[in-house]
């Protein structure tokens with residue numbers, strides 16, 4: 001087996017439910033969930049990096065690639081050192097990274113992407129409504145303003161959607177993002193359970 005992290009990507013527009021599903025997935029033995037949005041939000045807002053994050057996220061923009069990937073690498077290494085993430089037995093569920101073609105190129109050195117779950121919702125308006133609801137519930141200032149939400153969706157179309165073309169179409173699986181969390185999780189597990197099983201077999205050998 002390669003010494004890159006074995007991983008799957010949770011992919012989809014802002015508001016598609018990657019975070020909710022990532023958390024659910026992270027509670028299943030053998031999956032380890034890393035969200036770069038959560039990673040950034042744990043930064044001290046007064047620190048140098050925290051200020052950089054704020055200045056981009058408050059406008060619905062992406063943090064520059066190098067800063068993002070460097071922090072993600074340190075964060076992942078630290079979780080490994082602390083034995084929270086066990087790369088030999090856990091399948092890494094990446095949520096929110098890679099988000100640009102440049103990030104994809106860098107990340108491929110460290111991550112072996114075994115599958116991509118593309119959460120698909122039929123309407124953009126549904127995504128906007130979800131983001132507004134979440135912003136109110138979680139007091140997430142970055143998602144609160146309608147113009148920021150629209151920009152996040154534009155940035156997704158322009159910078160993030162092309163990431164899908166960087167992978168073999170055979171590993172990209174579309175899953176319906178609408179439904180109860182349990183229904184959506186059901187769709188995701190149909191895709192991921194066989195991938196996890198095939199990796200566990202390799203590890204056991």
Ligand code: AMP
Pocket residue numbers: 014036037038040056057060061062063064068095096097098099100103142152
């Ligand atoms: P999220 O919770 O995943 O929507 O992320 C919140 C914010 O964090 C985004 O709007 C970006 O500003 C920043 N962010 C998260 N992941 C990345 C990434 N891979 N690249 C650049 N910026 C990111």
